[in-house]
Amino acid sequence: MMIYDILSSRYATKHYEKGKKIPDEDIRYVLESMNLSASALGLQPYRFIVIDDDETKEKLAEYSFHGIDVADASHLIVIASMKSVPDGYIERFIERTEKLRGFERGDLQELEDLTKKIVHSIDDQFTWTQKQAYLVMGVLHIVAPERGIDMTPMEVFDREAYDRILGLEGTNYGSVLVGVLGYRKEGDPDQKLAKTRFPLSEIVSHFPKNI
Numbered sequence: 001m002m003i004y005d006i007l008s009s010r011y012a013t014k015h016y017e018k019g020k021k022i023p024d025e026d027i028r029y030v031l032e033s034m035n036l037s038a039s040a041l042g043l044q045p046y047r048f049i050v051i052d053d054d055e056t057k058e059k060l061a062e063y064s065f066h067g068i069d070v071a072d073a074s075h076l077i078v079i080a081s082m083k084s085v086p087d088g089y090i091e092r093f094i095e096r097t098e099k100l101r102g103f104e105r106g107d108l109q110e111l112e113d114l115t116k117k118i119v120h121s122i123d124d125q126f127t128w129t130q131k132q133a134y135l136v137m138g139v140l141h142i143v144a145p146e147r148g149i150d151m152t153p154m155e156v157f158d159r160e161a162y163d164r165i166l167g168l169e170g171t172n173y174g175s176v177l178v179g180v181l182g183y184r185k186e187g188d189p190d191q192k193l194a195k196t197r198f199p200l201s202e203i204v205s206h207f208p209k210n211i
């Protein structure tokens, strides 16, 4: 299917078929694809936390956006971003780049220095790392429905409660976004709703003159 058709037919699914599990290989495909998302400087300042046990889903449901049947979904993927990017992490990233690209340690010193300089110049690093999480969510929007999985992104949830339940409290990571994944409930009326989008004529303009 063309990506345009996937985007046209997917929708933010609120009601899931309880007990219908996404196969492990499909979850793996989704995670590998999310891991290919671009991120600023390539740093991937985030982690993906996969939840599929009913007890945790039920606990998290209490602190989730109430219109989404989180407990009925097959899997939740929480994207948690770094609150700040430590120098040691940048060093590991450069080391890995050198190794994977066949360089000696130290060959990419200039890149390491530049990366640190850019990161140090960012006042609010958590805001910056959260932007990277939103990009990953864009990838998830495409690869989940490509694999026949329904999903909805969720940014309205109690982050503190999620962090507490997921053991992130006191760590350098904070939950930012949740991908709620599963299979749409048969007869879910939302799937029949027309997409509400403004026409391109309102969204796009050409500079210096409209064509």
Ligand SMILES: Cc1cc2nc3c(=O)[nH]c(=O)nc-3n(C[C@H](O)[C@H](O)[C@H](O)COP(=O)(O)O)c2cc1C
Pocket: 010, 011, 012, 013, 065, 067, 068, 134, 137, 152, 153, 154, 155, 156, 157, 195
């Ligand atoms: C970054 C992001 C966060 C969202 N957070 C929520 C949310 O917390 N609760 C919710 O019900 N829908 C959420 N949505 C779903 C949007 O409301 C939905 O994508 C939008 O209305 C367009 O509908 P469609 O995805 O069905 O085309 C979110 C979407 C995005 C892209």
